[in-house]
Amino acid sequence: MKDPQPAAETSADLKVRCDACPVACWIRPGLSGACDRYANRDGELIRVDPHVILERTLDNGGRVVPFNQRKSEWAGEIVPEEELFVTAIGAGTTYPDYKPAPFIVSSQVDGVDMVTVVTEGIFSYCGVKVKVDTDRFLGPEQATVRAQGEAVGHVTTGEYGSQMLSLGGVHHLTGGSKKEGRVTCEALLDLSNGKPVELTIDDGSTIIVEAGKAPIINGVPEERMRVGCGSATIGIFAKQWFGKVDEVVVVDDHITGVLSEHASGKVLGIAPTGIKMRGRRSTPGRYFQVADPGTGWGGTSITDPLSILDPFDKTVARPGMTLFMVSTTGEHAAYFVLDENLKPVETEMPEVLRASTERIKENCEPALCTVLFIAGAGGSLRAGVTENPVRLTRSVKDTLTRVTCGGAPVYVWPGGGITFMVDVTRLPANAFGYVPTPALVAPIEFTLKLDDYAALGGHMDHVRRLGTLGDHDSNLVPPVEGNVWPYAAEGPSWGRGRS
Numbered sequence: 001m002k003d004p005q006p007a008a009e010t011s012a013d014l015k016v017r018c019d020a021c022p023v024a025c026w027i028r029p030g031l032s033g034a035c036d037r038y039a040n041r042d043g044e045l046i047r048v049d050p051h052v053i054l055e056r057t058l059d060n061g062g063r064v065v066p067f068n069q070r071k072s073e074w075a076g077e078i079v080p081e082e083e084l085f086v087t088a089i090g091a092g093t094t095y096p097d098y099k100p101a102p103f104i105v106s107s108q109v110d111g112v113d114m115v116t117v118v119t120e121g122i123f124s125y126c127g128v129k130v131k132v133d134t135d136r137f138l139g140p141e142q143a144t145v146r147a148q149g150e151a152v153g154h155v156t157t158g159e160y161g162s163q164m165l166s167l168g169g170v171h172h173l174t175g176g177s178k179k180e181g182r183v184t185c186e187a188l189l190d191l192s193n194g195k196p197v198e199l200t201i202d203d204g205s206t207i208i209v210e211a212g213k214a215p216i217i218n219g220v221p222e223e224r225m226r227v228g229c230g231s232a233t234i235g236i237f238a239k240q241w242f243g244k245v246d247e248v249v250v251v252d253d254h255i256t257g258v259l260s261e262h263a264s265g266k267v268l269g270i271a272p273t274g275i276k277m278r279g280r281r282s283t284p285g286r287y288f289q290v291a292d293p294g295t296g297w298g299g300t301s302i303t304d305p306l307s308i309l310d311p312f313d314k315t316v317a318r319p320g321m322t323l324f325m326v327s328t329t330g331e332h333a334a335y336f337v338l339d340e341n342l343k344p345v346e347t348e349m350p351e352v353l354r355a356s357t358e359r360i361k362e363n364c365e366p367a368l369c370t371v372l373f374i375a376g377a378g379g380s381l382r383a384g385v386t387e388n389p390v391r392l393t394r395s396v397k398d399t400l401t402r403v404t405c406g407g408a409p410v411y412v413w414p415g416g417g418i419t420f421m422v423d424v425t426r427l428p429a430n431a432f433g434y435v436p437t438p439a440l441v442a443p444i445e446f447t448l449k450l451d452d453y454a455a456l457g458g459h460m461d462h463v464r465r466l467g468t469l470g471d472h473d474s475n476l477v478p479p480v481e482g483n484v485w486p487y488a489a490e491g492p493s494w495g496r497g498r499s
Contacts, residue, residue, distance in 0.1 A: 014043040020093050021122055021435035034436045051103070051474040052089035052428060054407045056082075056485055081107035081466050085479075085486045087407045088118035088443030089431050094384030095122060100459035101384035106450055107466040109487045113450040115463060116486075117385045124439040126375035127168025128191050129421070131159070132207065132215045133225035133367035135253060135299030135328060138163045139204025146200045150183040151176065155201060161225040165199070165209075167191070173438055185438035191371050192424045192432040192440065205295070211371035212425045218295065224364035226328035230257035230298065231286045233328055236363070237356060238264035244352050245335075246321045247273040251290070251308065252328045253299035261285035274316030274342075275323075278308050298327040305334055312342045324353050330360035370423065373405070373432070377418040377444060385446055388457040392446065393418055395456060401448040404486050406431040407479055420444070426480055447486055 015026045018038045025033035032039040032048060039048050084107070092102040101119040108114065132138065138155060139145075145153040145165055153167030172184040190197050196210035208216040215222045227233055230252035238259060241248050248259035259265045260273045262285025279290035290308040294301030302308060305325040323336040323344050335353055336344035349357075382389035395401040396418055403410050403418065408426035413419040424432075433441035454460055479485065 014040070016040045016043060016045045018045055019096055021095050021439075022437050023435055035434060035441070037433050037435075037441070047090060047092050047473075049090040051091055051469075052087045052406070052431075053469065053474050053476050054085040054087060054479045054486075055476050056085070056479065082109045082487060084466055084476075085407055086116050086118055086445070086466065086469070087404075087428075088120050088445050089406050089428060090475075091118045091120055091443070093120050093122055093441070094381060099384060100462040103469075104459060104462045104464070105466050105469065106463050114487070115448060115450045115453045115458070117446045117453075117458070119381060119384050119444060120433070120441050121375065121377060121381045121444045122435055122437075122439050122441055123375040124173055124437065125170050125378065126173075126188070126373065126440050126442070127153070127166065128188055128424075129372045129374060130165040130167060130191070130209055131370040131372075132163045132165065132209065132222075133161060133365070133369070134163055134215055134217060134222045135161065135226050136163075136217050136222065136295040137204065137253070137293035137299060137301075138165075138207060138217070139201030143204055144202045146202070147187040147197060148183045149200075150180045152180075152184045152187050152199075155204070160229075167199075168440075181438045182436070185434050185436075185440065188440055189432055189434045192373050192442070193430050194371075194424060209369045209371070211369055213369060214367050215369050222367040223331075224329050224361065225367050226252070226298075227330075227360055227363045228328065229255040230328060231255045231262065233257060233326075233360065234259055234262045234285065235264045237360070238262070238268060240356055240359070241324070241353075242268045242270065244350070244356075245324045246271075247275055248324045248326070249275070249277070249305070249308075250326055250328060251298035251300060251302070251305055251332070253291070253293050254288070255282070256287045256290045256298070256308070258285045258287065272316050273321060273323075274313030276310035276313060278310060297332045298329075305332070306336075306344055309344070312338065314342060317342050324349075324356075326357060326360065328360075329364050330357045333357045371425075372421050373424050373440075373442060374419065374421040375440070375442060377403075377420065381444070382418070384459075386453075386456040386458045391456045395448060395452065396446075400452050401446050402486065404445045404447065406443040407445070407483065407486055409484050426483055428477065428480060445486070 014029045018025050018033050020038055027033050027040040029040050039046055086105045094101055101117045103118045106115045141155055143155045144151045152172055156164045156166045168188045173181050187197050194211045196208050198208050200206045205218050230250035233250040234257035250257040260270050277287045279287040282288055291300035291302045296302045319338055319340050321338045326333040335349035337347045339345050382392045385392050405422040406427040408422055410420040410422045
């Protein structure tokens with residue numbers, strides 16, 4: 001790609017100096033810079049990766065062709081403008097800040113003149129939020145998460161059936177040692193590009209995280225996330241257990257449920273059994289802190305479910321009563337009968353309860369790792385869009401401008417600035433890069449009406465028609481399946497005037 005490109009100084013021996021990022025590499029002929037994104041070709045600075053343009057094309061079966069299936073570069077053939085979207089992948093950057101974005105492209109969509117401004121943002125203020133579907137104990141809240149022994153983030157508040165990690169951020173990228181910054185950048189890059197990363201958590205587990213794949217915790221792949229907490233599981237299955245067993249305990253790290261005491265059991269008329277639970281009783285049939293967190297039953301530390309029981313009440317319990325204990329994923333289950341001393345004795349499980357265990361498993365969704373890239377699009381990036389950056393921020397907040405990341409939909413956080421979040425599995429493969437400052441490089445696109453762009457104080461002298469891009473080293477590829485087309489009607493109200 002000959003143009004656009006970073007400005008470059010040239011030395012007598014044809015070395016070129018790249019200004020695409022603060023590192024400012026001197027690059028010898030035939031070699032690439034530290035980021036592997038720019039190279040010296042016969043004294044000319046070039047972008048190594050092709051520029052990616054999405055084509056809204058379906059095959060005869062109605063399914064989108066996977067991103068990496070196209071084997072040839074775009075030859076500049078004519079495609080209707082509304083069927084093309086210019087992404088920032090391979091576009092280049094605006095560094096050192098004063099330059100307009102590498103591509104400011106106009107097109108006509110449904111009779112409306114549009115413009116898409118694209119740039120590969122250099123993000124020091126960035127990180128990933130990782131959702132790990134598991135009940136197993138990963139580590140205490142606020143515990144440090146490490147990669148290659150270096151601190152790269154921490155455990156944050158858990159969610160319903162998932163553990164959450166917050167990784168990266170400017171503190172780890174730039175606020176620690178040089179090695180910490182390098183390792184953090186490497187971990188973020190691999191996670192964002194869909195590669196597996198091994199993490200260790202202080203006072204906790206070792207986990208392999210890969211976007212869209214099951215987590216591997218202490219060497220064991222997780223299969224499913226829980227159907228609900230212990231109380232919720234009681235509520236879901238109470239009617240199916242009624243008349244088939246005297247008592248049910250659903251073991252859970254957070255809320256362990258007891259059928260006979262639970263509101264569901266009371267409504268069904270289930271008689272008291274005299275069961276006594278350890279832990280802290282909440283509302284009827286709901287118990288907290290029955291055991292420490294761990295990788296055993298229901299995300300607790302126990303391997304023997306009877307360890308959370310105290311002796312049954314002799315005035316209520318009777319020999320022959322039956323007890324079914326199960327975890328919230330159905331992974332662990334056991335059936336007991338009270339003997340003459342009212343002690344539970346494990347017995348072969350009736351088929352009807354075995355089927356219930358399978359039903360619990362059936363209602364558990366597959367365990368996955370979700371990786372969300374999050375970054376703040378700061379002043380320097382916005383200057384590549386408009387000479388008055390705050391107007392771009394206001395336009396995004398007013399939904400006059402749509403923000404995408406490699407053509408993928410993003411969530412823009414409320415409040416000041418343009419802080420966006422994107423599911424990395426919705427981007428084409430290897431859409432993220434890095435610079436060794438260290439910082440991540442991520443594609444970002446701003447799409448709005450051409451009139452609105454002019455009103456923002458946009459770089460109108462650099463706007464060019466979409467049809468002129470065929471001369472560049474570009475790949476024309478289909479979008480990732482399931483993504484909303486960036487020009488779709490669900491986007492900003494481009495047909496209305498400015499508010």
